[in-house]
Amino acid sequence: MSQTIVLASNNAGKIKEFNALLSQFNFEVKPQGDFRVEDAEETGLTFVENAILKARHACEKTGLPSLADDSGIEVDYLNGAPGIYSARFAGEHGNNEANNALLLEKLAGVPEAERTARFHCVLAFMRHKDDPTPIIAHGTWEGRILESAEGVEGFGYDPIFYVPEKGCSSASLPKEIKNQLSHRAKALAQLVEAFQARQML
Ligand SMILES: O=P(O)(O)OP(=O)(O)OP(=O)(O)OC[C@H]1O[C@@H](n2cnc3c(O)ncnc32)[C@H](O)[C@@H]1O
Numbered sequence: 001m002s003q004t005i006v007l008a009s010n011n012a013g014k015i016k017e018f019n020a021l022l023s024q025f026n027f028e029v030k031p032q033g034d035f036r037v038e039d040a041e042e043t044g045l046t047f048v049e050n051a052i053l054k055a056r057h058a059c060e061k062t063g064l065p066s067l068a069d070d071s072g073i074e075v076d077y078l079n080g081a082p083g084i085y086s087a088r089f090a091g092e093h094g095n096n097e098a099n100n101a102l103l104l105e106k107l108a109g110v111p112e113a114e115r116t117a118r119f120h121c122v123l124a125f126m127r128h129k130d131d132p133t134p135i136i137a138h139g140t141w142e143g144r145i146l147e148s149a150e151g152v153e154g155f156g157y158d159p160i161f162y163v164p165e166k167g168c169s170s171a172s173l174p175k176e177i178k179n180q181l182s183h184r185a186k187a188l189a190q191l192v193e194a195f196q197a198r199q200m201l
Pocket residue numbers: 008009010011014039042054069070071072073086087088094096119154155156157158182184
């Protein structure tokens with residue numbers, strides 16, 4: 001029996017990655033757009049709060065279990081910015097080019113050793129809107145901010161995120177490789193463990 005789970009995201013890049021990452025499971029994962037669910041208000045001050053807000057919103061609108069992803073990039077030289085504000089760093093939500101350009105500008109002239117950064121991905125799974133025990137998973141991916149964009153794969157900050165373990169930007173990696181290494185892949189592996197512990201898989 002395959003269970004339907006709503007993916008509480010309207011980000012096409014994330015949805016593609018989840019489709020690949022979740023294909024091994026016997027879930028039917030449908031993006032919230034299929035149910036005409038619009039963006040939840042991300043008023044939280046942490047990735048965890050925002051992930052829960054998004055999952056709860058999707059549960060409420062669809063009556064189905066939902067999985068949300070709140071993610072972003074933390075840059076050490078900027079004391080953790082853009083962090084939870086990654087999608088709206090340059091003002092307009094989801095304008096990747098403007099976000100990347102602003103980040104490069106803020107790091108102009110900063111030496112390589114001080115350009116360390118990491119992606120975070122927090123996943124929240126809720127069985128229903130009043131679920132008091134959401135399953136939370138958190139993955140990170142270490143790297144640094146390049147001086148200019150490289151590569152065309154992925155989405156968001158991928159063209160300016162250098163992956164030391166591969167010697168290139170994350171937008172230069174084939175999607176199968178990003179899906180083995182990324183913050184999202186790591187968070188999902190944790191979520192799967194939690195599902196197994198709760199005998200949901
Ligand atoms: O809230 P939803 O609908 O899921 O979509 P969103 O794009 O608003 O998503 P977030 O609020 O979680 O913001 C995440 C930001 O971090 C960026 N980001 C997250 N994961 C990324 C990845 O794997 N590669 C590149 N950028 C990423 C992404 O481009 C967004 O700017």
